[in-house]
Amino acid sequence: MDLNLMRELSVKTDTKIVLLILDGLGGLPMDPSGQTELEAADTPNLDALAARSELGLSRPVAAGVSPGSGPGHLGLFGYDPLRFQVGRGVLSALGVGFDLGENDLAARVNFATKDESGRISDRRAGRIPSEKGEELVGLLNERLNLDGVEVFVVHEKEYRAVAVFRGEGLSDALADSDPQRTGLEPLPVEPADGSQEAKESARIADSFVEQANEILADQHPANTVLVRGFGMHPALPSFDETYDLDAAAIASYPMYKGLARLAGMQLLKEGEGIAGEFETLEANWEDHDFFFIHIKPTDAAGEDGDFERKASVIEEVDALIPMLLDLGPDALAITGDHATPAKMKSHSWHGVPFLLASPYTLPTADSFGERSCAGGSLGVFEAEEIMGYLMGHALKLNRFGA
Amino acid sequence: MDLNLMRELSVKTDTKIVLLILDGLGGLPMDPSGQTELEAADTPNLDALAARSELGLSRPVAAGVSPGSGPGHLGLFGYDPLRFQVGRGVLSALGVGFDLGENDLAARVNFATKDESGRISDRRAGRIPSEKGEELVGLLNERLNLDGVEVFVVHEKEYRAVAVFRGEGLSDALADSDPQRTGLEPLPVEPADGSQEAKESARIADSFVEQANEILADQHPANTVLVRGFGMHPALPSFDETYDLDAAAIASYPMYKGLARLAGMQLLKEGEGIAGEFETLEANWEDHDFFFIHIKPTDAAGEDGDFERKASVIEEVDALIPMLLDLGPDALAITGDHATPAKMKSHSWHGVPFLLASPYTLPTADSFGERSCAGGSLGVFEAEEIMGYLMGHALKLNRFGA
Numbered sequence: 001m002d003l004n005l006m007r008e009l010s011v012k013t014d015t016k017i018v019l020l021i022l023d024g025l026g027g028l029p030m031d032p033s034g035q036t037e038l039e040a041a042d043t044p045n046l047d048a049l050a051a052r053s054e055l056g057l058s059r060p061v062a063a064g065v066s067p068g069s070g071p072g073h074l075g076l077f078g079y080d081p082l083r084f085q086v087g088r089g090v091l092s093a094l095g096v097g098f099d100l101g102e103n104d105l106a107a108r109v110n111f112a113t114k115d116e117s118g119r120i121s122d123r124r125a126g127r128i129p130s131e132k133g134e135e136l137v138g139l140l141n142e143r144l145n146l147d148g149v150e151v152f153v154v155h156e157k158e159y160r161a162v163a164v165f166r167g168e169g170l171s172d173a174l175a176d177s178d179p180q181r182t183g184l185e186p187l188p189v190e191p192a193d194g195s196q197e198a199k200e201s202a203r204i205a206d207s208f209v210e211q212a213n214e215i216l217a218d219q220h221p222a223n224t225v226l227v228r229g230f231g232m233h234p235a236l237p238s239f240d241e242t243y244d245l246d247a248a249a250i251a252s253y254p255m256y257k258g259l260a261r262l263a264g265m266q267l268l269k270e271g272e273g274i275a276g277e278f279e280t281l282e283a284n285w286e287d288h289d290f291f292f293i294h295i296k297p298t299d300a301a302g303e304d305g306d307f308e309r310k311a312s313v314i315e316e317v318d319a320l321i322p323m324l325l326d327l328g329p330d331a332l333a334i335t336g337d338h339a340t341p342a343k344m345k346s347h348s349w350h351g352v353p354f355l356l357a358s359p360y361t362l363p364t365a366d367s368f369g370e371r372s373c374a375g376g377s378l379g380v381f382e383a384e385e386i387m388g389y390l391m392g393h394a395l396k397l398n399r400f401g402a
Numbered sequence: 403m404d405l406n407l408m409r410e411l412s413v414k415t416d417t418k419i420v421l422l423i424l425d426g427l428g429g430l431p432m433d434p435s436g437q438t439e440l441e442a443a444d445t446p447n448l449d450a451l452a453a454r455s456e457l458g459l460s461r462p463v464a465a466g467v468s469p470g471s472g473p474g475h476l477g478l479f480g481y482d483p484l485r486f487q488v489g490r491g492v493l494s495a496l497g498v499g500f501d502l503g504e505n506d507l508a509a510r511v512n513f514a515t516k517d518e519s520g521r522i523s524d525r526r527a528g529r530i531p532s533e534k535g536e537e538l539v540g541l542l543n544e545r546l547n548l549d550g551v552e553v554f555v556v557h558e559k560e561y562r563a564v565a566v567f568r569g570e571g572l573s574d575a576l577a578d579s580d581p582q583r584t585g586l587e588p589l590p591v592e593p594a595d596g597s598q599e600a601k602e603s604a605r606i607a608d609s610f611v612e613q614a615n616e617i618l619a620d621q622h623p624a625n626t627v628l629v630r631g632f633g634m635h636p637a638l639p640s641f642d643e644t645y646d647l648d649a650a651a652i653a654s655y656p657m658y659k660g661l662a663r664l665a666g667m668q669l670l671k672e673g674e675g676i677a678g679e680f681e682t683l684e685a686n687w688e689d690h691d692f693f694f695i696h697i698k699p700t701d702a703a704g705e706d707g708d709f710e711r712k713a714s715v716i717e718e719v720d721a722l723i724p725m726l727l728d729l730g731p732d733a734l735a736i737t738g739d740h741a742t743p744a745k746m747k748s749h750s751w752h753g754v755p756f757l758l759a760s761p762y763t764l765p766t767a768d769s770f771g772e773r774s775c776a777g778g779s780l781g782v783f784e785a786e787e788i789m790g791y792l793m794g795h796a797l798k799l800n801r802f803g804a
Contacts, residue, residue: 028762028763028764029764029765032453032454032763032765033453033454033765036764057779057781061802062403062404062407062787062790062802063403063783063787063788063789063790063791063794064787064789064790064791064792064793064794064795064799065407065411065790065794065799065802066794066799066801066802067801067802067803068801068802068803068804069803069804070803070804071802071803072803081802081803082404082407085803086803086804087804088804091804229804341762343761343762344762346801347801348762348794349790349791349794349799350762350764350779351764351779351780370764370779371764371766371779374764374766374777374778374779374781375777379781379782380458380779380780380781380782380783
């Protein structure tokens with residue numbers, strides 16, 4: 001999306017936009033003659049909505065390229081995912097609510113198990129419970145003492161945490177210490193370019209690992225840490241300045257909260273489960289003009305290869321659609337950040353079904369599915385364009401040119 | 403295609419990709435209510451394959467722009483055809499197996515007939531037989547003596563040859579000497595920009611023509627040469643470095659061999675005819691992970707305006723599809739480099755039917771034709787993206803971003 005064009009044309013109105021993301025929504029038939037998860041799901045409400053909506057297939061990043069959650073969502077928010085790249089450490093830091101400064105360096109930290117020979121025997125430290133993880137993070141924060149930088153370790157979940165290094169002249173051009181496989185020694189953190197900043201940052205990260213090893217020496221199975229996904233805050237233009245939107249986000253997983261915060265959205269406290277997220281939407285309806293709602297379990301079911309469960313999560317969302325429509329959104333998009341076909345048990349590059357409901361649509365089908373979307377009036381288009389369509393359908397863009 | 407992205411994400415696997423090109427595959431109905439060549443052809447194997455494939459229409463270069471073979475194929479290989487431009491002389495030089503250096507200047511040479519008034523009476527010298535062409539090339543190589551550069555003339559076929567000038571500071575900013583019509587005098591080779599290199603190169607090319615005229619004076623009808631398509635080696639990133647592929651090419655015409663060599667593909671010795679090319683594929687199946695197969699006669703039939711013959715070439719290829727499928731390619735694309743509708747007797751800009759078979763497809767139709775492809779899940783897309791899709795479907799790309 002041309003963000004300058006959006007900034008130039010955006011106009012404040014009292015219309016409301018909802019972007020409902022079913023993570024990993026796109027799917028595939030398990031065999032060529034079959035249906036996809038979305039096609040197979042019983043979705044009377046989505047189908048009725050499709051019959052008065054625009055349809056299309058959105059492409060997340062580039063032909064054949066499977067996106068991670070970061071690029072997948074940046075595209076949905078209108079940012080070129082190839083231009084704005086976000087390290088996993090940054091997403092995690094924002095996800096736990098850490099107020100990341102512009103010069104902070106963030107990294108993912110996994111507690112892990114090292115055997116007597118110094119090799120990694122478990123990259124997740126036996127999946128220690130969250131209470132234990134929290135206790136170890138406390139120990140690290142108490143005892144770590146790095147030369148020249150402050151360090152903050154924040155617990156995420158179970159064996160996962162985030163480390164944030166705060167100081168002058170840090171760089172995220174750093175390789176992971178995680179060897180990715182058990183039976184190997186952890187790698188030293190190496191600078192990924194020749195800059196002085198990268199060298200100095202690598203030294204700091206290595207000394208972090210070294211001190212953590214000493215602090216955790218008696219904490220088997222969590223007797224070491226692996227660091228990866230170094231990143232710094234990307235300078236994303238906010239939703240407010242780009243689209244003149246007062247945007248709110250409803251998401252239950254840290255990473256998606258983090259992504260929404262990157263775009264300057266306000267995080268709303270979500271209720272329990274999918275229905276709870278819709279209740280949060282209802283409760284906050286008057287206070288914002290843009291809502292991003294993130295539903296995770298579609299992706300999780302796809303990753304597990306569970307076609308039926310993915311279809312049934314879609315059905316659960318379908319049942320909540322009338323509640324959403326009752327709020328009267330002026331422009332409503334329903335799509336995913338990428339496909340996670342149960343057949344592939346992973347994110348994929350395939351086109352993602354996209355539906356846009358507003359009073360100004362050109363309907364082409366009476367069901368919501370990959371193939372009805374393939375024949376839709378939006379064709380196959382870049383996910384990065386979705387915000388443009390939403391702004392247009394909500395009548396929030398001035399005419400371009402005389 | 404973003405070649406840096408491909409380079410970053412590519413991963414070596416044991417999956418195999420086949421890119422089968424029917425040159426000029428795209429067609430048109432002879433009258434609006436009719437079928438295209440591909441639609442009219444009886445293609446049970448391609449139709450069955452389509453029913454388990456992704457379909458789309460690929461666009462070679464830009465809206466309304468008919469590509470030559472060079473840009474058509476560069477796009478198929480993932481290179482931006484507007485950025486990477488290749489002179490015809492370069493293609494011919496590579497096609498005859500000439501090991502073109504980075505500073506060499508290549509041009510197509512046609513033996514031609516000049517009448518007593520100095521006008522061109524036959525641009526192909528009565529289509530002299532290949533033996534005669536070869537003899538004349540020998541004469542030229544023996545007697546040419548250019549100031550400051552080496553010159554190599556290599557015979558191609560019948561009246562066609564290639565000249566390669568080797569020296570310092572050469573430029574391919576040169577206009578053709580070929581007047582394109584009989585009854586006109588050949589043009590002097592003019593520099594196409596104001597650079598010293600172009601001026602000096604034009605002087606060299608003109609003195610090449612002048613000496614050739616002397617050498618060929620008694621060789622009626624081949625008593626002169628026309629030079630055209632000046633070009634230098636474009637610095638194309640190879641398939642190996644871009645996609646981490648060990649690529650092989652099977653093509654029966656010099657130009658397509660040349661294009662494949664530009665991309666760093668290994669040329670395989672093809673058997674006789676279309677079936678021979680498929681036999682070559684079978685014989686070399688274990689030795690490469692990417693195969694480009696080029697089938698020429700579809701284009702030739704289209705250029706001749708022979709709808710029936712074009713359809714029957716397609717049927718000949720259809721009959722060989724089972725042999726190809728028996729090899730078990732992990733990702734198989736079947737398409738053309740551009741359309742050559744019999745109705746137009748020339749290359750055209752129309753969308754080219756595209757089929758991609760893999761285990762991870764969203765089929766939308768049960769036949770392979772322009773109109774089934776127009777409704778496919780890939781929509782209308784840039785030919786340059788084909789390699790991305792093939793790499794994705796062959797599971798040769800890492801996920802992008804966290």
